[in-house]
Amino acid sequence: xxxxxxxxxxxxxxxxxxxxxxxxxxxxxxxxxxxxxxxxxxxxxxxxxxxxxxxxxxxxxxxxxxxxxxxxxxxxxxxxxxxxxxxxxxxxxxxxxxxxxxxxxxxxxxxxxxxxxxxxxxxxxxxxxxxxxxxxxxxxxxxxxxxxxxxxxxxxxxxxxxxxxxxxxxxxxxxxxxxxxxxxxxxxxxxxxxxxxxxxxxxxxxxxxxxxxxxxxxxxxxxxxxxxxxxxxxxxxxxxxxxxxxxxxxxxxxxxxxxxxxxxxxxxxxxxxxxxxxxxxxxxxxxxxxxxxxxxxxxxxxxxxxxxxxxxxxxxxxxxxxxxxxxxxxxxxx
Amino acid sequence: xxxxxxxxxxxxxxxxxxxxxxxxxxxxxxxxxxxxxxxxxxxxxxxxxxxxxxxxxxxxxxxxxxxxxxxxxxxxxxxxxxxxxxxxxxxxxxxxxxxxxxxxxxxxxxxxxxxxxxxxxxxxxxxxxxxxxxxxxxxxxxxxxxxxxxxxxxxxxxxxxxxxxxxxxxxxxxxxxxxxxxxxxxxxxxxxxxxxxxxxxxxxxxxxxxxxxxxxxxxxxxxxxxxxxxxxxxxxxxxxxxxxxxxxxxxxxxxxxxxxxxxxxxxxxxxxxxxxxxxxxxxxxxxxxxxxxxxxxxxxxxxxxxxxxxxxxxxxxxxxxxxxxxxxxxxxxx
Numbered sequence: 001x002x003x004x005x006x007x008x009x010x011x012x013x014x015x016x017x018x019x020x021x022x023x024x025x026x027x028x029x030x031x032x033x034x035x036x037x038x039x040x041x042x043x044x045x046x047x048x049x050x051x052x053x054x055x056x057x058x059x060x061x062x063x064x065x066x067x068x069x070x071x072x073x074x075x076x077x078x079x080x081x082x083x084x085x086x087x088x089x090x091x092x093x094x095x096x097x098x099x100x101x102x103x104x105x106x107x108x109x110x111x112x113x114x115x116x117x118x119x120x121x122x123x124x125x126x127x128x129x130x131x132x133x134x135x136x137x138x139x140x141x142x143x144x145x146x147x148x149x150x151x152x153x154x155x156x157x158x159x160x161x162x163x164x165x166x167x168x169x170x171x172x173x174x175x176x177x178x179x180x181x182x183x184x185x186x187x188x189x190x191x192x193x194x195x196x197x198x199x200x201x202x203x204x205x206x207x208x209x210x211x212x213x214x215x216x217x218x219x220x221x222x223x224x225x226x227x228x229x230x231x232x233x234x235x236x237x238x239x240x241x242x243x244x245x246x247x248x249x250x251x252x253x254x255x256x257x258x259x260x261x262x263x264x265x266x267x268x269x270x271x272x273x274x275x276x277x278x279x280x281x282x283x284x285x286x287x288x289x290x291x292x293x294x295x296x297x298x299x300x301x302x303x304x305x306x307x308x309x310x311x312x313x314x315x316x317x318x319x320x321x322x323x324x325x326x327x328x329x330x331x332x333x334x
Numbered sequence: 335x336x337x338x339x340x341x342x343x344x345x346x347x348x349x350x351x352x353x354x355x356x357x358x359x360x361x362x363x364x365x366x367x368x369x370x371x372x373x374x375x376x377x378x379x380x381x382x383x384x385x386x387x388x389x390x391x392x393x394x395x396x397x398x399x400x401x402x403x404x405x406x407x408x409x410x411x412x413x414x415x416x417x418x419x420x421x422x423x424x425x426x427x428x429x430x431x432x433x434x435x436x437x438x439x440x441x442x443x444x445x446x447x448x449x450x451x452x453x454x455x456x457x458x459x460x461x462x463x464x465x466x467x468x469x470x471x472x473x474x475x476x477x478x479x480x481x482x483x484x485x486x487x488x489x490x491x492x493x494x495x496x497x498x499x500x501x502x503x504x505x506x507x508x509x510x511x512x513x514x515x516x517x518x519x520x521x522x523x524x525x526x527x528x529x530x531x532x533x534x535x536x537x538x539x540x541x542x543x544x545x546x547x548x549x550x551x552x553x554x555x556x557x558x559x560x561x562x563x564x565x566x567x568x569x570x571x572x573x574x575x576x577x578x579x580x581x582x583x584x585x586x587x588x589x590x591x592x593x594x595x596x597x598x599x600x601x602x603x604x605x606x607x608x609x610x611x612x613x614x615x616x617x618x619x620x621x622x623x624x625x626x627x628x629x630x631x632x633x634x635x636x637x638x639x640x641x642x643x644x645x646x647x648x649x650x651x652x653x654x655x656x657x658x659x660x661x662x663x664x665x666x667x668x
Binding site for chain 2: 026031034035037038041051052053054055056057058066068069070072073074238242243245250252256268270271272273274275277281282283284285286
């Protein structure tokens with residue numbers, strides 16, 4: 001197990017060179033970096049002489065920027081840490097926005113034993129995918145696996161993606177675009193490799209880069225949970241159609257369409273907007289099922305903890321008979 | 335006890351007459367009205383033919399509008415229910431904003447027994463104050479008390495206030511502007527009458543308009559809690575200075591000043607902005623005390639449930655020796 005550390009200093013130094021004229025800079029950090037927030041803020045003050053504000057609300061990605069409320073309070077720049085930009089947003093920022101990558105440092109642990117397990121799971125021709133904090137490990141993984149006889153490929157997905165091999169919870173196009181027979185996912189957590197397994201129908205081996213542990217992404221328990229949620233939601237009379245006002249999660253036209261479909265099916269529908277969605281927001285309103293048109297992670301990861309079924313858009317289409325139930329359709333942002 | 339109901343229908347009908355050309359209307363309702371949210375939304379659709387969105391995030395008052403995120407998602411009007419407008423904001427709304435009062439219906443229960451207790455608590459010359467949902471009871475209370483020998487007065491406070499006798503948690507000027515010797519507060523809850531008692535130094539009788547129960551606002555337990563919080567905060571090294579981006583709660587210049595005072599006193603200070611403030615936002619950052627420049631209700635009502643002291647701005651001034659500890663200073667928004 002190599003030690004997991006964060007490298008944010010280099011990125012902050014580079015960005016602050018561009019921020020010498022700024023008066024008030026807002027900073028967003030992912031939850032995992034909050035223990036470093038004080039150091040980060042102090043360093044930005046030191047390097048720019050500006051007033052620096054930490055944005056306190058949670059951020060879940062480059063889709064979830066604080067540029068608009070920061071403009072409200074007179075900030076003239078936003079530093080967003082830990083996520084890569086969604087390139088097609090850049091013309092819409094309310095204040096100039098700078099993305100600082102945060103690498104998880106520590107070497108890639110990929111030894112003979114790991115390669116052997118990967119060989120058992122995957123065929124020869126594979127794609128490599130990962131999330132923002134591990135992108136710098138792709139090259140090393142690729143050379144090691146090529147030397148072990150694999151044919152590896154990496155590509156950049158659609159306009160939401162900034163780097164080759166990068167996955168988002170709402171976009172696995174960096175996997176789908178490759179003509180390969182299986183995938184290696186570098187990272188932790190099950191959500192991202194599942195999106196790859198289910199959207200491609202191919203096997204996915206996962207390597208935890210710090211422990212070297214290799215496992216296979218197993219979709220079965222996940223699929224069981226999702227089809228059960230769809231089934232429970234069939235009995236719901238009053239539905240919430242949830243959507244976000246955040247720049248990269250806003251799909252109001254889709255929300256309208258889903259609301260129309262549910263209404264046509266005889267359901268009562270409430271359109272409910274918010275910045276971040278939560279079950280607490282629905283309390284007391286008699287809502288028996290909900291569909292999320294914002295971040296699909298919410299349905300997949302938080303949904304099972306809600307007392308009512310929370311479905312993705314394609315899951316509602318299945319429920320209404322507008323879509324085949326299999327293969328299971330992930331909700332992908334184009 | 336008279337039955338407590340809400341009268342929102344009349345207000346909605348009046349407002350919807352002005353919204354015949356609107357395409358997408360956002361609605362904010364206070365938490366207590368959420369059980370009626372579905373009915374309210376349906377009624378607005380019926381009366382306007384527009385698409386109607388309920389704004390899901392909590393709203394705490396006219397200081398806490400969703401006009402900006404609603405503009406983001408293409409709404410062309412906001413109906414904000416249950417609070418009176420803060421008149422001086424009106425030129426800053428991002429979308430046209432309409433306030434619908436929500437009355438608590440049911441008669442004022444003020445009988446001989448109640449009047450007798452009020453006479454024990456208050457001198458002859460009194461002011462009458464209340465919150466938005468009970469404003470329509472002031473006239474009746476006034477006539478009854480005049481007949482019982484009181485000399486009653488009512489006035490409108492500063493530019494944050496829309497109606498005579500109206501209190502806000504952050505503004506008791508409708509009490510302070512009167513030259514009287516005591517106050518009758520119509521309503522429930524201790525927060526509002528306490529602001530009157532402490533900001534005027536005079537006795538306050540409280541009548542629950544539906545049960546007719548009369549009590550006196552007792553500041554002692556409250557003051558004990560606040561001075562204890564100030565005392566605990568003295569040992570804190572790292573401070574969060576919290577502020578809001580919401581239209582009626584935004585005091586960024588004040589936040590700067592408080593941060594400067596704390597820094598000059600040798601504290602480590604982080605400026606933390608958000609829409610609504612919570613302790614969860616501070617987790618993991620080593621913050622040992624915080625000061626709220628947004629809604630002072632947060633320090634007074636929620637603060638005691640936080641694991642760290644949460645002070646108002648005048649409380650920090652006391653802590654730093656910049657202000658006398660007594661009489662206790664409420665944080666008033668001018």
